[in-house]
Amino acid sequence: MTELKGRDADPAASQSAAALPGPTSAEGARRQGRASEGGMGRWVGARRRAARKQERLEEQDSAIPVELYGLRRGTVTLLTTLAFLFAIFTLVPIAWIVINSTKTQANIFETFGFWFASPFSFFHNFSLLFQNVDGYGTYIQWFGNTALYAVIGGVGATALSAFAGYGFSRFSFRSSKVLFYLTLAALLVPITALTLPLYLTYAKAHLINSIWGMILPSMISPVGIYLMKVYTDISVPRELIDAARIDGGGEARIFFRVALPLMVPGLMTVLLISVVAVWNNYFLPLLIFNVNTKYPLTVGLGLWSERAQNSGNAQLFPMVVIGGLVTIIPLIVLFLLLQRYWRGGLLLGSIAN
């Protein structure tokens, strides 16, 4: 886990520094500079070339300089262009939704999709998010619902994952292994496979339209438990726990005072993953809520899309567009701010397998 810590201390490290132990941002920058030199040294004799490669590799203890790969001239440009094209593909829908959030309903359909048109209708569209147009529900209320479900569900999932992950990591009791395998099995069955059974159970238990029917299942996160177990295994030294036990600390005290502070980066990752999972969940709320005051954003926007097309409520189209934009902004901002955590979390996932 030194890798993660090192990265936390130096967020400016280049991409190559991200996962290799030890490298500094200066080395990253040097390597980047070299990327532009191209295939130098191709005319030097093979033996001298090998010697030079050896030299280069020794002086450089992080990333391998690009020119040593013996690439053809222009390869870097070609690959950068390909990455650029895929970046455009990725950003096209985002650009479209930003531009069209400023348009009136007629202009969304009648003007060129990738440029602005007058009148500038952004603020009018935005104000509609605070109104209950045609009685299909108020966007701002759905936003509040989503935030509520995501925060309580996400914090709950993180807390439960921390307890359970620490438990699986530090205590071996009867059947703990069986339970962990059960958790792993659940890891491979995403929530959508369980949603219909959950809905049937709620219908029987009169939990339809209960917000707890949405929040409580979100707190059960096999992915979170798995990540926390792996993270505890590698970041909380067993000797430290044993020493604390010898000193006579109670188990609860040891967990909160000794282990938990060491688990913080892992906890942030699980929190991020859980919040996103609830924020983006569609199938469960679609089934269990049938009054629009309880809807999260996903179900509300789905309803608007359907009504706009099929019930002739075309004035809902600009609301779908701006509503979609407002839905994705908080998460994109969250991801950009917490980059090092999701990178760390995914790293954990790949170490563990």
Added chain:
Amino acid sequence: MVPFLVGFVLFMIVPLVYAIYTSLYTTKIIGGTVFSGASNYTQTLQSSQFWSGVVRVIIYAAIQIPVMLAIAFFFACVFDLGVAKFGRTFRTIFFIPFAVPAVVGAVMWSFLLEPQFGPMVHLANAFGFSGTNFFSPSLILPSIIVIVIWEWTGYNMVILYTALKSVPRDVVEAAILDDTPLWRIIVRIKLPLVRPAIVMLIFLNTIGALQLFTEPLILSYFETGAVSANYTPTLYLYNTAIAADQTNLAAAGAVILGLVIVVISTASLLFRRRRGEFS
């Protein structure tokens, strides 16, 4: 530990058991609910609607997953080797769709692909493909595949990238000193070493693909009839339970779909354990 176990039992085990229980009964308009044994199962298994959805998601998975993983692996290698400029910026951009809910992603793409006004249709016309309809029966599946590739490539790329970062440096160095061409380093050294990560992604993506739901449902909102009520198994279950109100039948379908997924998961775990890739 205990709260998790209680939650695990309440929200995973109980619903499954109740679904199995429900699936064994049949509710009739006259006569109420009666025990009907396996009849819901035979009805589902004999239903061409159910199976056409199953076949469709298998075809979908067989195309979408290899294409997406190929793109993801390609860019993961490019960024890992540092052979493109601005790698860090590109990685961040590629990952953005992961933060976009599938509903919003599908809504955005529906607007872009919409047959009458969508900018993509104008683009296709400009390139000489006049009369292109991305929501037509022949193009709807490719459209869904493009949307899902848009949503998930970045996430898969970041996982492969972190896996590639763990390939020991000295192995690659030795290959370079032997004048091994770059593509051979990738295919012969890096690819085998990140195999476990690729296997994991194949299984996770397969499980996700078998439950395809949100994208076709949203597309069907934009173009009625573009997607049938039984387009995917999950859509079939949804429409059987909600629209047709046949909960017993839907429960049987959920159990069958769940079993298929569990079989795939278990097979993958056993396969990986035997290969020593899984601890």
